[in-house]
Amino acid sequence: MALPISGSFHQKHFGKMISLNQYGWDHCFQSSQTQSDLLIGRVTSIQGFKYYIITIHGEKEAELSGKLLYEISAEELPKVGDWVTMKDYETMGYIIDVLPRKNVLSRKNPGSKTERQLLATNIDYALVVQGLDRDFNIMRLERYIVQLMACSITPIVVLNKADLVNDWNPFSSEISTLQRDCKIHFCSTYNGIGIDELFNSVLEPRKTYILIGSSGVGKSSLLNALMNNSLRAVSDVSTFNNKGKHTTTTRDLFLLPNDSIVIDTPGMREFGLTFERGHNDDELFPAIHQFAAQCRFSDCKHLHEKDCAVIAAVERGELEKQVYESYLKLVKEQRRFEMNAEDKKRLGKIAGKMSREAQENRKKYKY
Numbered sequence: 001m002a003l004p005i006s007g008s009f010h011q012k013h014f015g016k017m018i019s020l021n022q023y024g025w026d027h028c029f030q031s032s033q034t035q036s037d038l039l040i041g042r043v044t045s046i047q048g049f050k051y052y053i054i055t056i057h058g059e060k061e062a063e064l065s066g067k068l069l070y071e072i073s074a075e076e077l078p079k080v081g082d083w084v085t086m087k088d089y090e091t092m093g094y095i096i097d098v099l100p101r102k103n104v105l106s107r108k109n110p111g112s113k114t115e116r117q118l119l120a121t122n123i124d125y126a127l128v129v130q131g132l133d134r135d136f137n138i139m140r141l142e143r144y145i146v147q148l149m150a151c152s153i154t155p156i157v158v159l160n161k162a163d164l165v166n167d168w169n170p171f172s173s174e175i176s177t178l179q180r181d182c183k184i185h186f187c188s189t190y191n192g193i194g195i196d197e198l199f200n201s202v203l204e205p206r207k208t209y210i211l212i213g214s215s216g217v218g219k220s221s222l223l224n225a226l227m228n229n230s231l232r233a234v235s236d237v238s239t240f241n242n243k244g245k246h247t248t249t250t251r252d253l254f255l256l257p258n259d260s261i262v263i264d265t266p267g268m269r270e271f272g273l274t275f276e277r278g279h280n281d282d283e284l285f286p287a288i289h290q291f292a293a294q295c296r297f298s299d300c301k302h303l304h305e306k307d308c309a310v311i312a313a314v315e316r317g318e319l320e321k322q323v324y325e326s327y328l329k330l331v332k333e334q335r336r337f338e339m340n341a342e343d344k345k346r347l348g349k350i351a352g353k354m355s356r357e358a359q360e361n362r363k364k365y366k367y
């Protein structure tokens with residue numbers, strides 16, 4: 001596991017004022033700043049009830065204020081990447097509010113049909129990591145890309161373990177069939193190929209990146225390689241928080257030496273799609289979109305409608321069957337999530353109405 005900010009910060013910046021810009025603060029969050037006695041900071045780590053927040057005065061430990069604890073939903077609670085306001089007392093800080101989010105990265109909560117799980121917030125780019133060993137899987141890659149785009153996050157494909165194959169071209173060709181306009185970057189943390197380029201030419205300062213991918217693809221190795229020498233200098237505190245206590249970190253936000261901000265996530269076995277509004281299918285599936293305009297019906301689902309230009313393109317061999325099938329599968333999955341969530345809401349409303357009526361009747365008839 002690489003070093004969380006909670007460890008590196010105190011070593012590097014003790015006593016100095018920290019610039020929040022360095023941690024991705026930008027004017028779009030500014031308008032929501034209200035009381036001047038509150039401290040603004042970004043959540044770098046959450047461990048149980050404790051929140052670690054980077055502020056201009058350094059890293060603070062905080063808990064939720066009563067208002068947050070009792071009045072807001074699980075999704076609204078602070079997540080790694082959130083900007084929050086807090087009151088800072090000598091022994092402990094209290095988070096007062098979560099500032100409006102630029103975006104959230106969600107996935108379907110594994111084990112639930114209707115719930116989203118928010119992984120992190122306020123993210124510019126995602127480094128979608130796959131290993132060039134048996135892990136490489138084009139369908140899984142597309143699933144990540146679709147969900148990221150639906151969450152308004154720009155995907156960058158990172159193909160790690162490039163030392164294991166001699167010819168990278170087949171991987172690039174396969175990805176190009178998805179016709180997605182996203183960067184592909186080959187690297188190896190094993191022999192260092194592509195790491196400097198990733199660090200110097202791909203990762204921009206003050207932008208927030210999230211590392212995602214299955215377990216074992218090399219996310220932690222990659223983060224370690226990017227943290228480079230500064231990590232080694234303070235590695236002895238890597239698993240200890242600022243009070244020297246051992247912590248088990250599950251998800252964290254890191255500042256790289258080039259001032260890019262990286263959020264690490266544990267390897268994900270499932271990355272189920274949710275239904276995020278604001279994007280239509282066409283935007284999320286450009287390979288389908290280029291033919292869809294010629295379909296006979298403007299609301300064509302490209303399943304078995306008459307004169308469907310998408311199906312015709314598959315038959316002519318102009319659209320890869322695999323890309324078409326992946327599209328159908330992913331759209332179906334998103335719709336299923338949406339329908340289940342709406343059903344649940346409807347049932348919840350009916351149950352609420354029934355219980356209100358029962359209460360009124362009890363009052364009225366005094367039973």
Ligand SMILES: Nc1nc2c(ncn2[C@@H]2O[C@H](COP(=O)(O)OP(=O)(O)OP(=O)(O)O)[C@@H](O)[C@H]2O)c(=O)[nH]1
Nearest residue numbers: 160161188189190215216217218219220221266267
């Ligand atoms: N050959 C090769 N092996 C690598 C490379 N990068 C990482 N590995 C190996 O892959 C294994 C998994 O690496 P990790 O960095 O722990 O993977 P991870 O994605 O962080 O895994 P989780 O923490 O489970 O999410 C380790 O044994 C690494 O040594 C690489 O570029 N080439």
Ligand SMILES: [Zn+2]
Nearest residue numbers: 295300302308
């Ligand atoms: Zn069609």
